Amino acid sequence: MTTPSSYDIVLAGKxxxxxxxxxRVVGEAGLREGxxxxxxxxxxxxxxxxxxxxxxxxxxxxxxxxxxxxASLLMALHEDEAALxxxxxxxxxxxxxxxxxxxxxxxxxxxxxDSLAASVGNPRSANLALLGxxxxxxxxxxxxxxxxxxxxxxxxxxxRSVNLEIFRLGRESQTSKAQRPREKH
Amino acid sequence: xxxxxxxxxxxxxxxxLLGNEAIAQGLYEEGCxxxxxxxGTPSTEILEALTAYRAADLHLEWxxxxxxxxxxxxxxxxxxxxxxxxxKQVGLNVALxxxxxxxxxxxxxxxxxxxxDDPGPHSSQTEQDTRLIALASxxxxxxxxxxxxALEMIRTGFGISEKHGIPVIVxxxxxxxxxxxxxxxIGERVPGSQPRFEKDVNRWAATPKHRLxxxxxxxxxxxxxxxxxxxxxxYRFLCGREGSSEIAIVASGVPAAYAYDYIQDRGLQNSVxxxxxxxxxxxxxxxITDLLGERKKILVLEEPGPFMEIMLAGDLLVDGRHxxxxxxxxxxxxxxxAGALEKAxxxxxxxxxxxAGVGSDDQDAQPExxxxxxxxxxxxxxxxxxSHRSSFWALKKAIPGGIFTGDIGCYTLGRSLGAVDTVLCMxxxxxxxxxxxxxxxxxxxxxxxxxxxxxxxxxxxSGIPGLINAVQHGAAFVLLILDNGTTAMTGGQPxxxxxxxxxxxxxxxxPLEGVVRGxxxxxxxxxxxxxxxxxxxxxxxxxDSCYQGRMAVVISRSPCVLDLRxxxxxxxxxxxxxxxxxxxxxxxxxxxxxxLDAEGVRIIEDQCPGCGVCVTVCPRSAISVGxxxx
Numbered sequence: 023m024t025t026p027s028s029y030d031i032v033l034a035g036k037x038x039x040x041x042x043x044x045x046r047v048v049g050e051a052g053l054r055e056g057x058x059x060x061x062x063x064x065x066x067x068x069x070x071x072x073x074x075x076x077x078x079x080x081x082x083x084x085x086x087x088x089x090x091x092x093a094s095l096l097m098a099l100h101e102d103e104a105a106l107x108x109x110x111x112x113x114x115x116x117x118x119x120x121x122x123x124x125x126x127x128x129x130x131x132x133x134x135x136d137s138l139a140a141s142v143g144n145p146r147s148a149n150l151a152l153l154g155x156x157x158x159x160x161x162x163x164x165x166x167x168x169x170x171x172x173x174x175x176x177x178x179x180x181x182r183s184v185n186l187e188i189f190r191l192g193r194e195s196q197t198s199k200a201q202r203p204r205e206k207h
Numbered sequence: 208x209x210x211x212x213x214x215x216x217x218x219x220x221x222x223x224l225l226g227n228e229a230i231a232q233g234l235y236e237e238g239c240x241x242x243x244x245x246x247g248t249p250s251t252e253i254l255e256a257l258t259a260y261r262a263a264d265l266h267l268e269w270x271x272x273x274x275x276x277x278x279x280x281x282x283x284x285x286x287x288x289x290x291x292x293x294x295k296q297v298g299l300n301v302a303l304x305x306x307x308x309x310x311x312x313x314x315x316x317x318x319x320x321x322x323x324d325d326p327g328p329h330s331s332q333t334e335q336d337t338r339l340i341a342l343a344s345x346x347x348x349x350x351x352x353x354x355x356x357a358l359e360m361i362r363t364g365f366g367i368s369e370k371h372g373i374p375v376i377v378x379x380x381x382x383x384x385x386x387x388x389x390x391x392x393i394g395e396r397v398p399g400s401q402p403r404f405e406k407d408v409n410r411w412a413a414t415p416k417h418r419l420x421x422x423x424x425x426x427x428x429x430x431x432x433x434x435x436x437x438x439x440x441x442y443r444f445l446c447g448r449e450g451s452s453e454i455a456i457v458a459s460g461v462p463a464a465y466a467y468d469y470i471q472d473r474g475l476q477n478s479v480x481x482x483x484x485x486x487x488x489x490x491x492x493x494x495i496t497d498l499l500g501e502r503k504k505i506l507v508l509e510e511p512g513p514f515m516e517i518m519l520a521g522d523l524l525v526d527g528r529h530x531x532x533x534x535x536x537x538x539x540x541x542x543x544x545a546g547a548l549e550k551a552x553x554x555x556x557x558x559x560x561x562x563a564g565v566g567s568d569d570q571d572a573q574p575e576x577x578x579x580x581x582x583x584x585x586x587x588x589x590x591x592x593x594s595h596r597s598s599f600w601a602l603k604k605a606i607p608g609g610i611f612t613g614d615i616g617c618y619t620l621g622r623s624l625g626a627v628d629t630v631l632c633m634x635x636x637x638x639x640x641x642x643x644x645x646x647x648x649x650x651x652x653x654x655x656x657x658x659x660x661x662x663x664x665x666x667x668x669s670g671i672p673g674l675i676n677a678v679q680h681g682a683a684f685v686l687l688i689l690d691n692g693t694t695a696m697t698g699g700q701p702x703x704x705x706x707x708x709x710x711x712x713x714x715x716x717x718p719l720e721g722v723v724r725g726x727x728x729x730x731x732x733x734x735x736x737x738x739x740x741x742x743x744x745x746x747x748x749x750x751d752s753c754y755q756g757r758m759a760v761v762i763s764r765s766p767c768v769l770d771l772r773x774x775x776x777x778x779x780x781x782x783x784x785x786x787x788x789x790x791x792x793x794x795x796x797x798x799x800x801x802x803l804d805a806e807g808v809r810i811i812e813d814q815c816p817g818c819g820v821c822v823t824v825c826p827r828s829a830i831s832v833g834x835x836x837x
Binding site: 027036037045046049050053058059060061062063072073082083084085086087088089090102103106145 | 221222223225352353382385386387388389461464465467468471472540541542545584585586587588813
């Protein structure tokens with residue numbers, strides 16, 4: 023039977039939310055760790071606020087896309103776009119969703135990434151808060167340390183330290199949650 | 208037994224680059240001296256990335272259209288320099304005239320025609336296959352599977368082009384252009400030669416008699432190319448060369464990678480032969496049959512069209528997109544490939560399966576077949592504050608019930624606002640408006656008002672001949688040129704109207720008004736669509752001119768909202784008492800910063816650039832801006 027040789031992440035969001043940026047951060051972190059990386063992006067009409075799906079493969083894949091129902095992880099930057107990405111997610115594998123209200127599926131990891139990013143004054147970096155939370159998921163293919171080193175070298179210098187802070191806030195949002203009994207949604 | 212797949216493990220000096228950026232790296236390294244193209248998804252980033260090298264010995268331009276780009280590059284190749292011309296697949300239609308003839312004349316310096324095909328189609332009018340145009344013209348084609356291979360094929364392509372004196376097409380598919388992979392460090396740039404043009408009228412200015420000779424030369428060249436070892440090296444087994452399966456897979460481009468992944472994941476790499484074919488045209492069928500040995504049944508995986516499948520059909524029992532074993536339209540995804548392989552190899556029904564992902568130990572569990580829930584995509588819309596929306600709003604008000612011919616660009620999205628009725632190809636809005644005019648004006652039938660809508664870049668690209676033609680023959684319609692000063696759809700490449708150059712430098716401005724007047728238009732207005740009431744009045748004047756039989760052009764001038772750094776004005780307020788939720792602002796005007804929810808219509812503040820146009824849209828004056836002093 024099938025033995026996937028890569029950790030496949032599907033990223034879903036709307037144009038302008040930094041979906042592609044996020045895929046690059048994960049990809050660059052994989053590169054730093056010497057693991058194979060492939061990503062593919064949606065361009066063109068999707069730039070005008072439409073749905074954006076991005077695929078990141080960390081491991082041995084040759085093709086940039088993977089099969090539906092096979093992804094190791096879904097990261098949704100907008101709850102409305104999660105369904106589009108979920109098609110690619112394997113049953114029982116985790117989904118992590120940026121949303122303010124936590125009415126979603128009980129199995130999903132809910133992160134209010136927008137508020138976390140806004141709390142330190144850079145709402146545009148909500149994507150990094152979501153990523154921070156994702157790195158706490160067991161099996162996430164790259165280390166938080168590698169991601170931090172990527173963040174320290176990306177984007178405008180002015181925002182680097184605040185972006186790092188947002189990433190760490192995202193991480194802490196999950197580690198602190200783990201210490202409490204899981205809330206009912 | 209099988210050679211390494213066409214990518215390597217990443218090392219420290221690798222960078223995560225787009226396929227398009229890898230191609231640009233190849234052009235830089237191989238000493239490309241003239242590069243020209245017209246932006247078009249998914250090809251645009253190639254020239255953008257090449258600009259970033261700032262090579263002193265490189266002329267790089269965003270040409271006015273693809274035909275012009277090809278002619279600019281070919282003359283430099285006649286002069287012995289290495290050149291590249293870059294476009295999307297439908298752009299090659301525009302450049303087809305020079306391409307057909309270039310195959311005959313050939314070139315001196317290496318010339319690459321880099322054409323990005325868009326199976327899906329994701330951002331194109333058609334799913335056309337560039338290999339069929341290569342077949343028609345007699346130009347060799349190379350198909351890379353991955354970004355890494357696209358980089359190396361730039362070298363192969365220049366080599367073949369110079370050895371045989373013929374342009375070579377490199378054909379990256381969308382998923383090569385727009386996927387990222389670890390790319391090796393930048394190599395040294397090949398030093399260029401001095402330009403030297405050797406006159407030879409029988410070649411460069413051939414009359415039909417000499418064209419026959421050139422045609423024979425082309426046929427001879429293609430025979431040589433078919434046997435060229437550099438091209439035959441691109442025919443190689445990715446796995447299963449000695450495999451026992453009686454069915455072999457022959458693949459090119461991205462589908463080859465999906466097939467490889469599937470075969471690896473299923474652990475079939477020693478039994479299923481997967482032959483990847485890089486050089487697609489001229490296809491060496493004999494070499495493929497030799498490599499396949501005793502196997503006569505093959506499944507061809509390629510996109511977007513059937514090409515190898517048709518070429519191989521005579522000697523082998525072939526299945527693929529043409530026979531219908533593989534869906535004949537649409538992008539080939541890992542699921543399509545898996546379905547086709549399962550059917551061909553008798554592994555299963557090819558349904559979409561939901562299986563346990565990474566870490567599953569349950570190797571023997573039967574896969575569960577599940578129906579996917581329907582999901583809807585958020586459609587793209589014009590940006591909040593986009594001046595095109597204001598132009599469309601005024602157009603619908605000034606010319607109600609009109610036939611609106613549209614064109615290619617962001618403003619194609621006017622179709623969802625009821626302001627674009629037709630979209631055919633670049634520049635067609637103008638000539639189609641003339642066609643509608645003649646359809647309705649040769650009898651006593653009442654003609655609806657007709658307006659054409661085209662962006663500035665598209666007008667320069669191929670709208671001008673249509674306007675000249677319309678004026679000459681006396682058609683009368685409103686031509687609305689949306690002049691935002693940039694090629695916005697593809698990320699803001701410069702236009703002749705701005706006079707900007709590809710590297711950001713300033714060239715000469717070719718003023719839009721001058722071009723329009725030069726086409727013989729007498730009725731010309733220039734107005735700002737963000738001043739909605741005035742703009743609507745201008746369009747009414749233009750429509751009146753048409754009713755009196757005079758062609759009218761309105762230049763709608765307002766910068767692309769993405770180029771504006773500062774907020775244009777205060778965020779308007781909505782008086783919920785006055786608002787009756789008629790949805791005119793949210794649906795008919797369609798600004799994404801205006802939403803109707805349980806609390807009524809509201810403005811999403813961080814999306815609103817404060818253009819203030821919605822204030823004029825509301826029939827109940829429920830939208831207003833406060834005192835500007837505040």
